[in-house]
Amino acid sequence: MCGVITMAKATQLTQDVETSEMTMVEAICEAHDQELARDDRVMIMGEDVGWDGGIFRATDGLVETYGEDRVVDTPLAETGIIGTAVGLAINGMRPVPELQFSGFSYQAFHQIESHLARFRKRTQGGMNVPVTIRMPYGAGVRALEHHSESRETYWIHTPGLTVVIPRSPQQTWAYLKASIRSEDPVVFLEPKALYRKFREPVPEEDVDTDQLPDIGPAQVLEEGEDVTVVAFGHMLYRTRQAVAELEEEHDISATVIDLPTVSPLDSETIVDSVEDTGRCVVVQEAHRTLGIASEISARIMDEAVLHLEAPVKRVTAPDVQTPLLAREQAYMPDVPRIKEGIVETVDF
Amino acid sequence: MCGVITMAKATQLTQDVETSEMTMVEAICEAHDQELARDDRVMIMGEDVGWDGGIFRATDGLVETYGEDRVVDTPLAETGIIGTAVGLAINGMRPVPELQFSGFSYQAFHQIESHLARFRKRTQGGMNVPVTIRMPYGAGVRALEHHSESRETYWIHTPGLTVVIPRSPQQTWAYLKASIRSEDPVVFLEPKALYRKFREPVPEEDVDTDQLPDIGPAQVLEEGEDVTVVAFGHMLYRTRQAVAELEEEHDISATVIDLPTVSPLDSETIVDSVEDTGRCVVVQEAHRTLGIASEISARIMDEAVLHLEAPVKRVTAPDVQTPLLAREQAYMPDVPRIKEGIVETVDF
Amino acid sequence: MPIEQVDTPSEIPYIQILDQDGNVDEELEPQIPSSDLVDLYRTMVKSRKFDERRMKLQRQGRIGTFAPSHGQEAAQLGSIYATRDDDWFVQSYRELTANLWRGLEVEDDLLYAAGYEHGMELTGEENQTPIAIPIASQTCHATGIAWASKLKGNDRVTITYFGDGSTSEGDFHEAMNFAGVFETPTVFLCQNNQWAISVPRERQTASDTLAQKAHAYGMPGIQVDGNDILGVYHATKRAVDRARAGDGPTMIEAITYRMNVHTTADDPTKYRDEEDVEPWRERDPIDRFRTYLLEKDVLDEGDHDTIEEEVTEEIAEAVETFEDKAEELGDPEDMFDFAYSDEPPYLAQQREEFTDYWDRHDVWGDHHG
Amino acid sequence: MPIEQVDTPSEIPYIQILDQDGNVDEELEPQIPSSDLVDLYRTMVKSRKFDERRMKLQRQGRIGTFAPSHGQEAAQLGSIYATRDDDWFVQSYRELTANLWRGLEVEDDLLYAAGYEHGMELTGEENQTPIAIPIASQTCHATGIAWASKLKGNDRVTITYFGDGSTSEGDFHEAMNFAGVFETPTVFLCQNNQWAISVPRERQTASDTLAQKAHAYGMPGIQVDGNDILGVYHATKRAVDRARAGDGPTMIEAITYRMNVHTTADDPTKYRDEEDVEPWRERDPIDRFRTYLLEKDVLDEGDHDTIEEEVTEEIAEAVETFEDKAEELGDPEDMFDFAYSDEPPYLAQQREEFTDYWDRHDVWGDHHG
Ligand SMILES: Cc1ncc(C[n+]2csc(CCOP(=O)(O)OP(=O)(O)O)c2C)c(N)n1
Numbered sequence A, B: 001m002c003g004v005i006t007m008a009k010a011t012q013l014t015q016d017v018e019t020s021e022m023t024m025v026e027a028i029c030e031a032h033d034q035e036l037a038r039d040d041r042v043m044i045m046g047e048d049v050g051w052d053g054g055i056f057r058a059t060d061g062l063v064e065t066y067g068e069d070r071v072v073d074t075p076l077a078e079t080g081i082i083g084t085a086v087g088l089a090i091n092g093m094r095p096v097p098e099l100q101f102s103g104f105s106y107q108a109f110h111q112i113e114s115h116l117a118r119f120r121k122r123t124q125g126g127m128n129v130p131v132t133i134r135m136p137y138g139a140g141v142r143a144l145e146h147h148s149e150s151r152e153t154y155w156i157h158t159p160g161l162t163v164v165i166p167r168s169p170q171q172t173w174a175y176l177k178a179s180i181r182s183e184d185p186v187v188f189l190e191p192k193a194l195y196r197k198f199r200e201p202v203p204e205e206d207v208d209t210d211q212l213p214d215i216g217p218a219q220v221l222e223e224g225e226d227v228t229v230v231a232f233g234h235m236l237y238r239t240r241q242a243v244a245e246l247e248e249e250h251d252i253s254a255t256v257i258d259l260p261t262v263s264p265l266d267s268e269t270i271v272d273s274v275e276d277t278g279r280c281v282v283v284q285e286a287h288r289t290l291g292i293a294s295e296i297s298a299r300i301m302d303e304a305v306l307h308l309e310a311p312v313k314r315v316t317a318p319d320v321q322t323p324l325l326a327r328e329q330a331y332m333p334d335v336p337r338i339k340e341g342i343v344e345t346v347d348f
Numbered sequence C, D: 001m002p003i004e005q006v007d008t009p010s011e012i013p014y015i016q017i018l019d020q021d022g023n024v025d026e027e028l029e030p031q032i033p034s035s036d037l038v039d040l041y042r043t044m045v046k047s048r049k050f051d052e053r054r055m056k057l058q059r060q061g062r063i064g065t066f067a068p069s070h071g072q073e074a075a076q077l078g079s080i081y082a083t084r085d086d087d088w089f090v091q092s093y094r095e096l097t098a099n100l101w102r103g104l105e106v107e108d109d110l111l112y113a114a115g116y117e118h119g120m121e122l123t124g125e126e127n128q129t130p131i132a133i134p135i136a137s138q139t140c141h142a143t144g145i146a147w148a149s150k151l152k153g154n155d156r157v158t159i160t161y162f163g164d165g166s167t168s169e170g171d172f173h174e175a176m177n178f179a180g181v182f183e184t185p186t187v188f189l190c191q192n193n194q195w196a197i198s199v200p201r202e203r204q205t206a207s208d209t210l211a212q213k214a215h216a217y218g219m220p221g222i223q224v225d226g227n228d229i230l231g232v233y234h235a236t237k238r239a240v241d242r243a244r245a246g247d248g249p250t251m252i253e254a255i256t257y258r259m260n261v262h263t264t265a266d267d268p269t270k271y272r273d274e275e276d277v278e279p280w281r282e283r284d285p286i287d288r289f290r291t292y293l294l295e296k297d298v299l300d301e302g303d304h305d306t307i308e309e310e311v312t313e314e315i316a317e318a319v320e321t322f323e324d325k326a327e328e329l330g331d332p333e334d335m336f337d338f339a340y341s342d343e344p345p346y347l348a349q350q351r352e353e354f355t356d357y358w359d360r361h362d363v364w365g366d367h368h369g
C-alpha cells in the first residue's frame, strides 16, 4: 500500500481508495484477484495461468488462493479454451480466458467470430456470453515471430465484440474489472510493451460497479487548440511524450484523446474535437491498411471534413508482416515519427 | 461454343478466343479445367469438390477427368485443408483449395495468417506457397447463418495475401487463372450472389499468361465527370445498374472503377480519378466499420482531400451481425441505396 | 526389456436391443412406461411428417435451407430420452426429433428456417443451446457447459450431437480432450449417418470405428445400432448415469443413415446410388419401433393412423401460425437489436440512418437483386 | 447379438535398446558405421555446448528468446539419422540437434535468434521447413509435404517434430487424420518431454499414452525411450521404411525430458521441483551414448575432450561470424522485402516514406521505447 488517490481520469473513480504502486501486469493480477474474490462465477483459464502464474505473471499466485477449479491450467488448445469458455458462460460462469499471445488467438478465431460475438444476437438477447478474453499484444519486448503483432482490426471488424486496449496500470485495473462485469464479450488487448514500463497507484480494494468506467467513451486527456491527437495503449504512451516535447519545443498545443475502447468506437468525441482544432493525427502501432486510424479518418471525412485545415494524418507501422525483433523498433511508430506527423499536420 | 470475342476490359485478352456463354460458376469450373489440363502441379481440394462437384458445382465433372489425386475430397477440416495445402505447395504443388463458405474460413485462420501469408517472408523469398484459396462469400442466396458474410477486411488487413473479388464470369475466369499461376498466396472471394446471375462469353481455350490480367490494378469501367464510384464483386453489379439509372434519370456522369484486387489496393487509380471528379462514392457489401471503403476514404484523405468537393461517401451494410435470410436484402446496399449515395454526393 | 507391449484400452462394445425385424433382446430390454413409449412413437412420427412438410415449404420458397432428420429419429430420440429435462441439450442442426422431444414449437422451427432470428429465441432457462452450424463447434460448448455444471456442484449432464464428418474437425478433438482432462459430465453423441454431404464415412477417417477415438482422450467409447431406439437409449443411459455419478464423459457412435438429402440445397444423386440407400429402408427406425410396440400391445393397428392424422393436423396449424408471425415481422429494423447490451451512439446513429432509408423504400424483397 | 465387442487396434510397442546404464540389447542393436557413430556423438556434444553458449548470449541480450534442446538430443538425432538427406524435415522450434545434423550453421541460428529473418533463409532445396512457432501447425504442413511426394511418385519421407503439449491442438488432429486418410509417407515424431511450459503431460490429456492417439487415425503408434539414441533410431527407421514402402504414416512417442527452461523467457522453479528433474539426469542421452561408444571402442576416453574442444572452437568462430553479419544488417529497409513477389505501387511508396524517415533518424535501437 502506498497511498490514497482519486483517479477520475483513468478509472472514473469518485471515491478514494487505498492504492499501491503497480506495474500494468501487477494491476491485471490485482484486478483478477479482486474479481475472483467478489464473484465466484469468475474463473481464470488458459495455458500456464495456474502454477506458473502466467508467462507474464498476470495471474501470479492466484491458483494458490482460489484453487485449481477457478484458476485453471488448460490443455494447449486455443479453440478448446475459447469454446469451453463460451460453454462455461452459457451455463452461468464468467470465464476470463487468457490467450498466451494475440498471435495465437487465430486458432480460436472461429469460436470468437461464430459464437462469442453472435450468441446474444442469435438467441434474441436471451443468452449472454460474458467472456473476457485477455491477450498480450503488440511489439516491443524482443519476442519471437507471432508474438509482436497488433491486429485489433480483426476484432474491431467483428460485430458483437467489445475491444478494450488500456494505456496504464490504473486504466487496466479499471477496465479489466469493468470488462469482467460486462454482459458483452470483451477482447482485452494488453500492450505488453507497457507491462512493466512504469508504475502507478492502483486500488488494492474492490469498488462498486458504478465506480468503474463505462466501456465505450473515449477519454480526453489533454485539451489543446492546434491539433487533435488520438492514440491508445502503447502508442498513447509514446504519443504523450511526443506531445509534451512538441509543446516545449514548438509551442504546439494538442488535444490528446485516448481510446480505451477501440470498439465500439466513440468517434463523436474525436469528431467534436476535430471540429474545434481542424486537424487530427491518429497514432497506431498496427500497420496502416485498415487499421483503426483508417476508420477514424473515414468518420472524420463523413462528419467533419469541412472543418479540416489539414488532412487527417495516420502515423502507423508500414504495410508489411511484423518483422522479427531486430527491426521492431524501426517498425513501430516512435516518438520522433509521431512528432513529425503532428508537425506536418500543424504546418500543413 | 457460342462465338469469338475480344474481352480486353475484364480479362486483358488481346487475342481472339473461342468462347461460350457461361455463368460465373461455370466460368470457375472452366478455369479449373484449363489450369488442371495445363499444369499437372495444379490440384483442387476441399469438402465435396470431387464426386459431388462442389456444393455450388464449381468443380463439376473434374474428378471424372482428372482423377481423385488431383481433385480431392478431403475430410471435413478447414485447418487440415489449408495446412496441407501449404505443405503441398512447399513441395511443389499448386493447390487450389475450396473452403465451402467464407464463414468457415476462420477455422483455418491461423494457417492463413501465420503461414500462408508469411512463408515467403519468413524464408527470405526462398519458399513460395502458391496457394489459391477459393471461398464463396457474401449474401443474396437465401442461405443459413455463417453463409452470407462479407469479411474481406480480415484478409486485406493480413500482409502477404492477395485478395481477389471478381465481378463477372469473364473476369472470374481470367483472375482465377492468373491467381493459380501467381507465386503469391491468393484469397479468391467469389460473390455467390452472382454465381448464376448472368452469362457472358467465356474462353473455352487456355491462353498464355501474358494474356491474363495483372493482379493488382483497378479497372476503370466507365469514364465520367461528376463523381467517381468504386465497387467490386456483387456490389459492382448493382452499382452499374444504379449508375445507368442515374445517367438516364439525372444526367449524372460517373466514372466507375472496379477493384478486382482489393489487396494490394490500387488506390492510385482511384485517387487520380477523384482528383478529376472531386467526388467519390465507395460501395461495399460488408458492414461499415473498417470495410475497404474506410481505407479508400482514408487514402483519399491522404492524397486528394484538397480536390474534394464533397466528402467521400461509404455505401455499406450497417455495423451489425449479418442477419438471417429474411433481412439479407435489407442489409445489403441495393440499387436505390447506391443511387441515394451518389445523388447525395453529387448534390453536396 | 527390448520391445514390450504397452497396455492401452481397446474395448468398444456394440449394442443392439431391437434387431432389424423388431425382435427384442429381453435381457437388455429397458423398462419404459407405456405412456412414454407412445409419446416417443408419436414424436418420431411427427418428426418424419414435419420433415416431409418442411421439404414442401422449402420447395415452394416459403422457408430456406434445412437439414432433415429422416432416418435418424431413433438415434436422436433414444438418446435424448435418456436425459432429464434439466440436463443440457447441445445440438448441431439436424436434431429435429430431439428438439421436438425437448418442446420445440414447429412454428419456431419454420420461423428460423424462413430467416427470422426470432425462431431461435432462448432465455437460457431451457438448458439448451441454439442451432450450431459451424461443424463440431458446439462440442466445445458442451464440454464447457458440463464443466460449469460440475463446478457448480449440480448433477446435470450435457449431451451434444454431431455427425461422422464432425469428428474430423479440430473442435471435436479439443472438446473431447478438455472433457477427458476435466472429467466433465458430457455425453458425446455421434450420429454416424455414413455421409458428410457427399463424403462417405470411410473417407472421412482411417479409424476403424469412430467410437474408438474416445480412447485418445481417456474416455470410453460405445457403438450402438442407431436405428434401434432401445439400444440407443440403453447406451446413452449408461453414459448419462456415468456422467451423473461424476465418472466423466463418454462418446457414443450411433450407426444410422441419412435417408434423404444432406440439406435442401443438396442433390445426392451426384454422389450416391439409390442402391446404397435401399438396405437402410429395411432398417427404418420407426417401422422397427412400431413392430415392437405392436408386439408389446402398446399400440394396436389403428393407432398409427390416428397418430399420423393428429400430428399432421398439429403441423398444419403450426404452419399457419408461422405464416402469421412471419407477416408480423416485416420490419428489418430489428437487425440492430441485441448487437450490444447497450447500443453505442454510433450504432444508434446508423439505426436512424437505415430505418429512415427503409421507411422510404420497400427494399427487403428479392426484387432489387 | 445384444452386446458384443468390436475389435479395434490396441498394440503399442515400447522400445528401448540402450538402457539407462548404457547396456545394449544386442539382438536389436542397429548396425551403424563407426564414423557415423562418432559424427552422431559429436553432433550431440555440439548441440549441448551450443545450448550453453546460446544461453549466455541470451542473458547478455545479444540474442532473443530461444528453446533449448538440452536432454532431447537423442530423441532428435536418433530419429533424424533414420531419414535420408533428401527426406523432408519439418521442425517446430526446439530441434537444434536435428538441425545441426541437417547442416544448420550456428551463425544462422544466432542471426535468427537475434531477430534477423536472414538467419532463416531457405531456398526450398534443403527439403526442410523453417522454424514453426504456432504449436502443431507444422504437422499439417508435414502431411501436405508428404502427400506431395506421394503424388509426385518419389519415395521421400517427411518427418515432423512436435511436443507432448502439441497433441492437444486441433492442428495435430487434422494433420494426423489427413495423413491416415491419404496414407501419406509421414513420420510424426512426438518428443514427449513431459512438459508444455508449466503443464505436465498428465494434465495435457487423459490418454494413457500419447502413442495410442495414432489409433484414432488408423495408423500405428510406437513408444520409445527417447533418451536412447539407438531405440529412437530403430523405431524411426521402422516408421520411415514403412512410409517409404508406401504403407502410410506412423506416430512415435519418444519419452524424454526437458532438462532446462522451456525457453529463455521461462522460470521453471515456479512450477516444478528440482527433485522432478533429478532422476532424469541419470538418464542423460549423451552420457548413455558415450558409455556405449566407449564399450564398443568406437571412442576412447580422451576423445570426448577433444570433441568438446573442437566444437567449442567451432561455436566460438560462428559467434564471431554471426556478430559480423548482424552488424552488416543494420538497415531496417529490408522489412519491405519479400512481402509480395512484385512490390505493389502503394508499398513502394511506403518504402520510400519509411526509408526517408529512417535515413533521417537513428531509430532502431531500444532507446525510444
Ligand atoms: C466448419 C464448417 N465447415 C463446413 C461446413 C459445411 N457443412 C455443413 S454440414 C457438412 C457435413 C457435415 O457432416 P456430418 O458431421 O457427418 O453431419 P451430418 O450433416 O451428416 O449430420 C458440411 C461440410 C460447416 N457447416 N461448418
Ligand SMILES: Cc1ncc(C[n+]2csc(CCOP(=O)(O)OP(=O)(O)O)c2C)c(N)n1
Residues within 6 Å of the ligand: A047, A076, A078, A100, A104, A107, D067, D094, D133, D134, D135, D162, D163, D164, D165, D166, D167, D191, D193, D195, D196, D197, D258, D262
Ligand atoms: C498455438 C500456440 N499456442 C501457444 C503457444 C505458446 N507456447 C509456445 S511453446 C508452448 C508449449 C509447447 O509444449 P510442447 O508441445 O510439449 O513442446 P515443448 O515446448 O515442450 O517442446 C506454448 C504453450 C504457441 N507457440 N502456439
Ligand SMILES: [Mg+2]
Residues within 6 Å of the ligand: C163, C164, C165, C191, C192, C193, C194, C195, C196, C197
Ligand atoms: Mg454425417
Ligand SMILES: [Mg+2]
Residues within 6 Å of the ligand: D163, D164, D165, D191, D192, D193, D194, D195, D196, D197
Ligand atoms: Mg513438451
